[in-house]
Amino acid sequence: MFKFYKIMFFNSLMMGTLISISAYSWFNMWIGLEINLLSIIPLMKSHNNSYPAEAALKYFITQALASAIILFSVLMMLNFSEFVPNNLNYFYMLMLNSALMTKLGAAPFHAWFPEVMEGLNWLNGLLILTWQKLAPMILIMYNLNMKLFLTSIIIISSIISGIMGFNQISLRKLMAYSSINHIAWMLASMLNYKTIWFNYFMIYSIISINIIILFYYLNIFYLNQLLITINSNKLVKLLFIMNFMSLGGLPPFLGFMPKWLVVNNLINGNYYMMSTILIIFTLVTLYFYMRITFSSLMISLNENIIKLKKINYFFMIFINMLILLSLLMCTIIFNMY
Template sequence: MYYKILFYLTLMIGTLISISSYSWMGMWIGLEINLLSMIPLISKINNMMASEAALKYFITQTLASSILLLSIIMMSMNNMYNMNSILYFTMIFNTALFTKMGAAPFHFWFPEVMEGLNWTNSLIMLTWQKLAPMVLLLYSTKFFTYLILIIIISMMVSGIMGLNQVSLRKILAYSSINHIGWMLSSMMFMETIWFYYYIIYVIITINIVLIFNMLNIFYLNQLYISMNNNFHIKFFFILNFLSLGGLPPFLGFMPKWLTIQLLTESNMYMLATIMVIMTLMTLYFYMRITFSTILLSKTYTYYYNHNMINNHLIMLINFISIMGLVISTFLFNLI
């Protein structure tokens, strides 16, 4: 247990070193500390799926780090010779960061790694591990055309691939890819909106993962069975899932609202329209899951005992999602 605390600490230190570094080399070192801290947290001796996930994560992140370091070296070598070539190496640099955060079409590793994790590591992968690559994207030169292409592909992949999933971890992984697209679009024009989006996404994801972890469920059939006898758990799960999809009047709608307004004010009408249409696909499988949770009755043996779950704790941590309309309207007026 104590070694986990050490690795959690170095995981946070690596990210903080990366986002606060004054040089690209220091940024790369921070990412490597973060990577080498995450591997022991994922891998387990008695769990083959966790060991496989750790290996996949290590290979992918090492490949991205190698491309990152190569682009940094080439940018520094070409600094005094050809300024135009730096732009191309910056695009390679951004590609490595997209791979590290799991944005489509560089997402191939993300759902597979998520499938082998427990809920604690899944929460870290969905939230904290996205922070450093996104902040570093803010520091680098932005190719709007390339960013828009990544945004549209992320929206399409998350919407289509999430439709036929039965694993809750993979559903949250494709949901994260969808939210990455929204965060990248807000990042293009205003960092403040991106920060609001990231914080709200983290809050909603913590609420959902906490419920799944308390019930110890990983698949949809377990979800329907486990929530059948517990109205409070079912109610708050549905509210948070709809909030994650960005359905008004919940809190998750607020950052999407701000992002759409930001895009329209920047005359990016086509991009905003495509993003809204593609997000409707993800909202469809959110609604399908929530409706099934409401309507399906218990037809299997009840394997879980929820007497130890504190419903008051669930009510407390989900209060902010229920009050999404009031909070989002208040914050929007402040902006």
């Protein structure tokens, strides 16, 4: 049963993000971020186990610290901009951007992110992976005057997500490190054209929803559960494999399009080194996605003869097929005109 307080806090969560991204002043932006933070904490609560309470506490402490740094840096910039030399103002802007990166979960400010994801259920994890990225990213987009800082964050995020994703057996941590890799791509997409960022964010959110719907319906959190459960339905196995390939950015699938746009944009802006590093470490993440899919295809597991609870797969299969084939459909439709 969906409780009333969850509907109320979910609405205020959405409202907090919208206040932040439409604010005229830094103070209103900070208020929106606080409303957003205080709304997601009750949504993390679970009666079944105590892990979400621990994850909520970790999330609250990290986000509250980042909010305090944002407020401090904004106040210092507003009060001392007339009296203090420019290089100190640059230092406060660096503090502000670092705090926004902490809220976002970009490396090297990412340590809280996999730990919080590990304690949450799939629906709350989906919120952290998608909606909670929106406000910090748009606020970073508002002050993109620190190109060196942004470039270093992009490179560190792609490298750390590629390396740390290895040897993960928890699917939630795997999704967290995957998200850090996509954060690097999204930050790179902001450098020239903001429209590419919007396209990337929308497509990443759609693919994440797709994958997490599969995990949520099948009620799996670890790799060994996945390999056992996925054998019960061949079509679900195929959809799962195709979704992970789409998340990695393989060409026939929808996930390839935003990465192609970002690489094209970076090369046009002469960011050759950055685009090379992003491509190499995305291949690393694609390697561990493929390792999961190959395991599910090649490891010999007997199918269950015990009758599992009946799951209505129609909605899940319909949405998956629609999204996976959307790049192909768009290409065919637009080529006709």
